[in-house]
Amino acid sequence: MADEEKNMTQAEIFQRRRRRRSIAIGLALGALVLIFYAVTVIKLGPGVFDRPL
Amino acid sequence: MAFVEHNAKTASTSAGGRVEDYVALLKPRVMSLVVFTAFVGMLVAPGDIHPFIGFVAILCIAVGAGASGALNMWYDADIDAIMSRTLNRPIPSGRVSRDDALGFGLTLSAFSVGTLGLVTNWLAAGLLAFTIFFYVVIYTMWLKRSTPQNIVIGGAAGAFPPMIGWAAVTGTVSMDALILFMIIFLWTPPHFWALALYKKGDYEAAGIPMLPNVAGERATQNQIVIYTVLLTITGFGPVLTGLVGWFYAIPAAVLGAIFSVLAVRVRMASGVEMKRRARVLFAYSLSYLFVLFVALLADVGLIRWFGTV
Structure with missing residues (x-):
């Protein structure tokens, strides 16, 4: 990782790191969405159909 | 621009x-x-x-x-x-x-x-x-x-x-949960004091009042032995409450005995040899907790699958 940044300017390193941090945050938020979706389905289960119309 | x-x-x-x-x-x-x-x-x-x-x-x-x-x-x-x-x-x-x-x-x-x-x-x-x-x-x-x-x-x-x-x-939160808490609570002092004994200089430089720096090495060694004995006894808590059986009790006894022996060996030594033994104790304490909890898990698993052990 440090080797790859060896021949870069400070600005390039800054942008590269910021991009990687953004990807990591995006993945974490995506995982959170999936977790909440799955937990909702599990918690409600078949009960999701069992409600007055 | x-x-x-x-x-x-x-x-x-x-x-x-x-x-x-x-x-x-x-x-x-x-x-x-x-x-x-x-x-x-x-x-x-x-x-x-x-x-x-x-x-x-x-x-x-x-x-x-x-x-x-x-x-x-x-x-x-x-x-x-x-x-x-x-x-x-x-x-x-x-x-x-x-x-x-x-x-x-x-x-x-x-x-x-x-x-x-x-x-x-x-x-x-x-x-x-x-x-x-x-x-x-x-x-x-x-x-x-x-x-x-x-x-x-x-x-x-x-x-x-x-x-x-x-x-x-x-x-x-039941008594069993409290015992699991107590096991780690009592495990922590001997674990960290063993580290503090051979990293004493570091803590001194940083101004952190770890026991070896404040009360001395001898007092720390004594405290390590006391906490290790208390830990070994508490390690049997899950057996007494009926959470687990002999499949856990035997490893708990062996692990506790080894921990106690290593703690006493730290107590008996001084200088470079004491630091070496403290290092051994620190490494062992990690294995102790890991194996003890694996034994706990295995015992409960056996009880659930076979009814009793």
């Missing part, structure tokens, strides 16, 4: 942290022990939990523990820069700013507690919130720098995870 120049100027002072640096803020090694003990607490608790809900609960506990690690590094950056063991942490090495670490820790704390409360129950979430508070405020900000008993009381923070795992399943 001015914006680009401004960015380039900012970049020259700091390129910002890498993703790995933020992962390091979570203290992954401590996290792995927390995950393991919480996992055991969850599995040995009487009751059922959906595997995915259990997985999310463990994830929340792990992230909560990691968040407290980040907040600990935020507050302790000044002393971390002095000790050889912590010199390369992201903040003292200049890879992550203190403000970023604070924001990171607070955000993860809020998310982990909130999510745990929503997916399991608010007792477990409350315990997780209290653990983070205890570790960051009571231990890091207050006790660590003010009393040689810092890790005795601060160790409680590390002892909560199995109790949180238990509470996530049952919604309550």
